[in-house]
Amino acid sequence: MTMIRLLVAALTLATLLLTLVSPAQAGRALDRPDLAAVDRYVEAQLATLGVPGAALAVVQADGAVHLRAFGRADDSGRPMTPQTPLLLGSLTKSFTAVAVMQLVEQGQIALDAPVQRYIPWFRVADPAASAQITVRQLLTHTSGISGRGEAEWLLREDNSADGSARLVRALADVELTAQPGTVWQYASANYVVLGLIVEVVSGAPYEHYVEQQIFAPLRMGHSFASPEAARAAGLAEGHQFWFGRPRATQLPYPRGMLPAGYLASSAEDMSRYLLAHLNGGGTAGAQILSPTGVAELHQPGIAIDAGLWSAMGWGVGDFAGTRVLQHDGNTANYRAEMWLLPDQGLGFVLLMNASNELQTTPTRALGQGITEQLLGREPAAVALNPVAQGFSVVVMALAALQLLGVARSVATLRRWSLNPPEPNRWRHMWLPLVGGLLAALVFLVVVPALFLGGSLPVALLLVPDLGVVVAVAGALALGWTIVRAVLALRLLRRPTTAPANQVAATSGM
Numbered sequence: 374m375t376m377i378r379l380l381v382a383a384l385t386l387a388t389l390l391l392t393l394v395s396p397a398q399a400g401r402a403l404d405r406p407d408l409a410a411v412d413r414y415v416e417a418q419l420a421t422l423g424v425p426g427a428a429l430a431v432v433q434a435d436g437a438v439h440l441r442a443f444g445r446a447d448d449s450g451r452p453m454t455p456q457t458p459l460l461l462g463s464l465t466k467s468f469t470a471v472a473v474m475q476l477v478e479q480g481q482i483a484l485d486a487p488v489q490r491y492i493p494w495f496r497v498a499d500p501a502a503s504a505q506i507t508v509r510q511l512l513t514h515t516s517g518i519s520g521r522g523e524a525e526w527l528l529r530e531d532n533s534a535d536g537s538a539r540l541v542r543a544l545a546d547v548e549l550t551a552q553p554g555t556v557w558q559y560a561s562a563n564y565v566v567l568g569l570i571v572e573v574v575s576g577a578p579y580e581h582y583v584e585q586q587i588f589a590p591l592r593m594g595h596s597f598a599s600p601e602a603a604r605a606a607g608l609a610e611g612h613q614f615w616f617g618r619p620r621a622t623q624l625p626y627p628r629g630m631l632p633a634g635y636l637a638s639s640a641e642d643m644s645r646y647l648l649a650h651l652n653g654g655g656t657a658g659a660q661i662l663s664p665t666g667v668a669e670l671h672q673p674g675i676a677i678d679a680g681l682w683s684a685m686g687w688g689v690g691d692f693a694g695t696r697v698l699q700h701d702g703n704t705a706n707y708r709a710e711m712w713l714l715p716d717q718g719l720g721f722v723l724l725m726n727a728s729n730e731l732q733t734t735p736t737r738a739l740g741q742g743i744t745e746q747l748l749g750r751e752p753a754a755v756a757l758n759p760v761a762q763g764f765s766v767v768v769m770a771l772a773a774l775q776l777l778g779v780a781r782s783v784a785t786l787r788r789w790s791l792n793p794p795e796p797n798r799w800r801h802m803w804l805p806l807v808g809g810l811l812a813a814l815v816f817l818v819v820v821p822a823l824f825l826g827g828s829l830p831v832a833l834l835l836v837p838d839l840g841v842v843v844a845v846a847g848a849l850a851l852g853w854t855i856v857r858a859v860l861a862l863r864l865l866r867r868p869t870t871a872p873a874n875q876v877a878a879t880s881g882m
Contacts, residue, residue: 391480406431406719406747407523408439416443418739418755425612425619426453427701427725428640433745434651434718438644443515446726447610448621455641456595459609459724462702464709466564468583468646470512470686472571474666475586475688481574484509484669486622491570496545505553508570511563511832512685513674517549520560524831527705529627534578535630537569557677561633568632572834579632590659591649593642600626603637611706612727613840619727622706622836634704640724643711647720650713671715687713691743701737705835710740719747721855730826768820768839772846779853810856 408431419427426444440455460871488495488506496503502517510516526540544562551558568579575582580598588596597603612619638646645656650671654662662670667801673689680691687698696716702709708728710765713720721743725736735755742752785840817829820843825832829847833840 384456399646405437406749407434410765411439411743411746412441414742414752415441415739418742419443419725421755421757422729422735422739423614423619424619424725424727426457426609427723428453428455428457428459428645429721429723429743430455430640430647431721431733432644432647432651432719434648435658436648438641438648440641440644442640446607451607453609453726454639457595457609458606458639458640459709459726459862460603460611460704460707461634461638461643461703461724462637462707462709463634464563464643464700464702464722464761465634467686467700467711468587468636469564469567469571469579469632470670472579472582473508473512473588474568474662474685476571476574478663482508482570484512488566488570491573492541492566493841495541495566496547498546501825502553508567509685510553511567511797513683514559515551515554515565515675515683516560517551517553517556518547518560518561518562519558520562520824521550523561523829523873524826524835525828526561526630527834528625528830529629532626532628535831536627537565537572537579537632538629538631540627540824541567541569541710545729546779556628556843557675557683561630564633565630571632581782583636587646587661590661591642591645592657593638593645593657595639595724595785596642597637598631600635600637608637609707609726611704613706614727614729622837624704624706631766634702638827640722642721643722643724647713647722651715651718651720668820676705681834692741693748693750695744695748697744699740701733701740703730703733705730708807710734710736710743712740712744714744714747715805717748732837771816772842776849779849806854806858809850809857813847813851813854816850 378874412429412430415427415429424444425448426442426446428442432440442453442455442457444453445451446453446457448747473482474693477484482491485507487504488508488511489504491508495506496520497506506516506518507711526762531539540562547562550556552618566638571582572579577585587593590599595606595607597608600608610621611624613622614620615814648656649659649661650667653664654660656669670685671687671689672684674685675683677683677688682689684698687700689695690699692699695714698713698715700711702711704811706726708725710723723743729736735757738753738755745752820826821829821840825843826835827841829840829844833844
C-alpha cells in the first residue's frame with residue numbers, strides 16, 4: 374500500500390508540475406511562427422508583384438532572428454543577401470525620431486518646445502503659426518504642414534552640407550492647411566525640420582549623428598547615411614516598372630531629405646534595430662533609448678483613421694484585434710515594410726529593390742499578409758491593383774487615339790490641298806485647334822497633376838512609363854495642333870475650285 378501511495382503521490386506531483394510548467398512551454402512553442410510558411414508566402418507574392426529582389430528579417434523579443442533573401446540584388450545577377458544594403462525610404466523617419474528622443478533624454482530637446490527655440494529663423498507663411506509649431510507636432514505629423522507639392526523636392530539633387538537647411542528655409546512660403554496640433558497630415562517636411570534640429574542641437578551633421586549614436590551601438594555594420602558609402606558596400610540596385618517589367622534606375626539623391634527617407638540598411642541590421650524597439654531600447658548589450666523613451670515613441674497620438682493613430686516615426690493600429698506598429702518606405706525605386714507586434718514580441722522588416730508608384734496598395738497588403746502569417750492565420754494572396762492597371766490602359770488608349778487623330782488630320786489636309794471645303798470652311802480650322810490644345814492641356818497638366826505626382830517632371834521621375842506616354846502624347850498634341858493650324862490656314866485661304874458644270878456654262882456665254 375505504501376508503494377502504491379508513493380506512486381500515486383508521484384503521479385499527482387508530476388501532473389501538477391506538468392500543469393504548472395507545460396502551458397508556458399507550450400505557449401512559447403505555439404508562439405513560434407511557421408517561418409518556412411512565411412518564406413514561401415513572401416516568395417510567391419514577390420513573384421506576383423514582379424519584384425527582382427528582397428530581404429526579410431523576422432525577430433522575436435527573446436532574440437531569435439530569422440533572415441531570408443530572395444532574387445537578385447542587381448541586373449548582373451548578384452544574389453540578394455540579408456547583408457545587402459537597400460534604401461529604407463520613410464523607415465528613415467523612425468531613426469530620426471529615435472535621434473530626437475535621445476536628445477530629449479539628454480535634456481537638450483523638449484518635445485513640447487516650439488521649433489523656433491532650436492531654429493530661431495524657422496518660418497512658414499503664417500508668422501503666428503510659425504511660433505506655435507512644436508517638436509512633438511513635427512514627430513506626429515500634426516504641424517499643419519501638408520505634403521502638397523513636396524514631390525518637387527525629389528527633383529533637387531542638392532548634395533550640399535546645408536541641404537536640409539535650404540529645404541527648411543523654403544517652408545517660409547508654405548501655407549498651413551490646418552492649425553498646428555489639430556490634424557494629422559503626412560509630410561516629409563516635418564522630418565526634414567527634425568533632422569535639422571538634430572544637427573543644430575548635437576553640433577554634428579545628421580549623417581554622423583545617426584552613424585555614431587544608432588548604427589554603431591547596435592552594430593549595424595551594413596547601414597549607411599551616404600549613398601557613396603552604401604554603393605561601395607554593395608547597395609542593391611533600385612528598379613522602377615516600365616509597362617509591368619522592372620528596370621534598373623538611379624534617381625536623384627536630395628541630401629536635404631536624408632532625415633525623411635534616404636538612409637540605407639540591410640535586413641540583418643534592421644533586425645537589431647527592431648529588437649531594440651521590442652526590448653525597451655536595447656539589444657546585444659547596447660542601449661540606445663530608455664524603456665520610457667521607447668514607450669513615448671510608440672504612444673498613440675491623434676487619430677489618422679478608424680483604428681489607426683499617429684505615433685513618432687510609426688503608425689499605431691488595431692490590426693484584426695492585434696496591436697501593431699507599422700511604417701512603410703518608398704523612394705520610387707525601393708520599397709520597404711516594417712511592422713512590430715509588441716504584445717506577441719514579434720516584428721519583421723521586408724526590404725525590396727523595386728517600387729511601383731501605382732501599386733503601393735499591393736505591397737502594403739504584402740506586409741499585412743506577413744503579419745497574418747506570423748499570427749498563425751491564413752494570409753490573402755496579393756493581387757495587382759486593377760484600378761491602377763485600368764488607369765494605365767486608359768492613358769495609353771488616349772495616347773493611341775491622339776495618334777489616330779493626327780493620322781486623320783494628315784489625310785484631311787491632303788484632301789484639302791486638292792479642294793478646300795466650302796461650307797463653314799473656318800470651322801474646320803478652329804474646332805480642331807481648340808480640341809488639340811485641350812488634349813495637350815489634359816496630357817501635360819491635368820493627368821500629371823491629378824494622378825502622377827503633381828507635375829510632368831515629377832511624373833517622369835516617379836512613374837516613368839506613363840510619364841513618357843503622357844509627355845509624348847501631350848507634346849504631339851500641342852506640336853501637331855500648331856502645325857495643323859498653320860497648314861489649314863494656308864489651305865483654307867486658297868479659293869475653292871469651281872465645279873466642272875459651272876466652268877462649262879461660263880465658257881459658253
